[in-house]
Amino acid sequence: xxxxxxxHAPYDDILHAAFERRYREGEDSWSxxxxxxxxxxxxxxxxxxxxxxxLDIGAGRGPDTVELLAAGHRVTATDxxxxxxxxxxxxxxxxxxxxxxxxxxxxPLPPARFDAAVDNGVLHHQDPARYPAYLAxxxxxxxxxxxxxxSLFSTVEERPDGVVNRADDGRISRWFTAHETxxxxxxxxFETLALERIPRRLEGLAYLLVVAAATDEKDGx
Ligand SMILES: C[S@@+](CC[C@H](N)C(=O)[O-])C[C@H]1O[C@@H](n2cnc3c(N)ncnc32)[C@H](O)[C@@H]1O
Numbered sequence: 001x002x003x004x005x006x007x008h009a010p011y012d013d014i015l016h017a018a019f020e021r022r023y024r025e026g027e028d029s030w031s032x033x034x035x036x037x038x039x040x041x042x043x044x045x046x047x048x049x050x051x052x053x054x055l056d057i058g059a060g061r062g063p064d065t066v067e068l069l070a071a072g073h074r075v076t077a078t079d080x081x082x083x084x085x086x087x088x089x090x091x092x093x094x095x096x097x098x099x100x101x102x103x104x105x106x107x108p109l110p111p112a113r114f115d116a117a118v119d120n121g122v123l124h125h126q127d128p129a130r131y132p133a134y135l136a137x138x139x140x141x142x143x144x145x146x147x148x149x150x151s152l153f154s155t156v157e158e159r160p161d162g163v164v165n166r167a168d169d170g171r172i173s174r175w176f177t178a179h180e181t182x183x184x185x186x187x188x189x190f191e192t193l194a195l196e197r198i199p200r201r202l203e204g205l206a207y208l209l210v211v212a213a214a215t216d217e218k219d220g221x
Contacts, residue, residue: 018171035198040067043149052115058122061085105137116147124174135188142214150210152176
């Protein structure tokens with residue numbers, strides 16, 4: 001169980017245990033999902049200035065961290081778990097990368113520090129009641145106008161409503177519509193700049209790949 005679990009346990013514990021088991025048993029299909037690897041290139045199109053500082057939320061085995069480092073950025077990568085691949089990435093990239101283990105909403109990250117954040121497959125596993133707190137925590141870490149690159153489960157055809165699924169181990173996977181994605185981000189003071197729907201290897205399912213910018217709260221987004 002997660003020793004850092006706070007007031008919102010036990011879902012924290014469920015999530016930690018579910019991911020720990022999937023990585024341990026090699027059931028982390030997302031680490032090999034081509035659709036997810038298209039998110040960072042979308043972000044890099046808009047992060048023109050090299051030498052930016054990017055937060056990789058739920059970095060997993062680190063594929064996006066490595067791509068961002070190779071593109072000339074510094075990366076702070078976080079995850080609930082420490083993955084074995086982190087050692088080699090630290091060794092290769094030295095001071096340009098920092099890894100932190102913990103829940104993104106609980107880590108003591110400095111405010112307004114990052115030019116961009118990547119959330120590749122993390123938000124859609126959180127407790128839906130905590131999406132506002134989660135997005136507020138992410139937004140706090142971004143400098144004004146900072147970018148959020150987000151991938152969310154979806155379906156190949158846009159549906160009228162999203163769907164919440166629960167695996168046998170209790171882990172939530174939520175499928176989003178494009179409409180509710182824009183709405184959720186707007187309510188959290190992010191403006192959606194780009195949104196693409198990319199089919200997954202699983203028939204009928206897709207990812208929404210989104211790039212959004214943190215807006216001024218006074219804009220009433
Ligand atoms: C579907 S995996 C994606 C991993 C990686 N982003 C990738 O593209 O391969 C989601 C990751 O987010 C981590 N995670 C889930 N909830 C988290 C949270 N609240 N804070 C930090 N990491 C979290 C999990 O441990 C897992 O490694």
